[in-house]
Amino acid sequence: DAMVIQNPRYQVTQFGKPVTLSCSQTLNHNVMYWYQQKSSQAPKLLFHYYDKDFNNEADTPDNFQSRRPNTSFCFLDIRSPGLGDAAMYLCATSRVFSAYEQYFGPGTRLTVT
Amino acid sequence: DAKTTQPNSMESNEEEPVHLPCNHSTISGTDYIHWYRQLPSQGPEYVIHGLTSNVNNRMASLAIAEDRKSSTLILHRATLRDAAVYYCILRDLSSNTGKLIFGQGTTLQVKP
Numbered sequence: 001d002a003m004v005i006q007n008p009r010y011q012v013t014q015f016g017k018p019v020t021l022s023c024s025q026t027l028n029h030n031v032m033y034w035y036q037q038k039s040s041q042a043p044k045l046l047f048h049y050y051d052k053d054f055n056n057e058a059d060t061p062d063n064f065q066s067r068r069p070n071t072s073f074c075f076l077d078i079r080s081p082g083l084g085d086a087a088m089y090l091c092a093t094s095r096v097f098s099a100y101e102q103y104f105g106p107g108t109r110l111t112v113t
Numbered sequence: 114d115a116k117t118t119q120p121n122s123m124e125s126n127e128e129e130p131v132h133l134p135c136n137h138s139t140i141s142g143t144d145y146i147h148w149y150r151q152l153p154s155q156g157p158e159y160v161i162h163g164l165t166s167n168v169n170n171r172m173a174s175l176a177i178a179e180d181r182k183s184s185t186l187i188l189h190r191a192t193l194r195d196a197a198v199y200y201c202i203l204r205d206l207s208s209n210t211g212k213l214i215f216g217q218g219t220t221l222q223v224k225p
Contacts, residue, residue, distance in 0.1 A: 004156075031211060042200065042215035043157065055210065090156050097211030100147070104156030 004105035023091030035090040133186040135201030144203040
């Protein structure tokens with residue numbers, strides 16, 4: 001089945017130690033999104049790519065970066081994780097901006113020790 | 114983006130219908146009403162969307178008020194697997210981001 005895959009499902013990192021989360025998709029969608037979901041909160045968009053065009057949300061901290069080397073893969077880099085960055089990170093895709101449906105991966109739960 | 118208001122939580126019995134309300138009094142003419150749900154420990158999944166007319170699909174029905182200031186997601190026969198957080202989201206499909214702005218959603222509990 002075509003899908004959105006996130007690896008790893010659980011990631012533990014140390015305070016200040018860079019970490020990379022990955023997302024891949026077999027849907028061949030143009031748009032890829034990264035959302036952050038803290039405990040008991042709703043998902044919040046961090047940034048997105050339309051093909052290679054990157055758009056950062058205004059309130060996304062500089063600590064968060066993203067790379068999209070090709071259509072299938074997108075990475076979330078956290079340069080110096082703080083305790084407040086512990087969250088579920090969700091990757092989503094859509095064919096185009098106006099597509100009715102976004103497809104979400106299962107998420108990566110990040111713990112910062 | 115226009116805001117939505119949903120009850121924090123609702124309960125239902127298994128195999129009974131569930132009506133999940135959403136208020137969106139500031140909806141604009143180009144806003145579509147979307148519903149997503151998030152099962153425990155999973156990413157959100159699309160449920161249904163509509164603009165003006167009521168909509169049905171294999172998962173649910175969406176009833177939209179005539180003035181579009183409110184809508185109701187209807188699960189015809191709730192199962193235990195329907196226990197999730199349900200998000201009502203307004204999206205302007207002509208926007209240049211396509212982003213979803215999630216509110217707090219309604220946590221649905223389904224009792225056997």
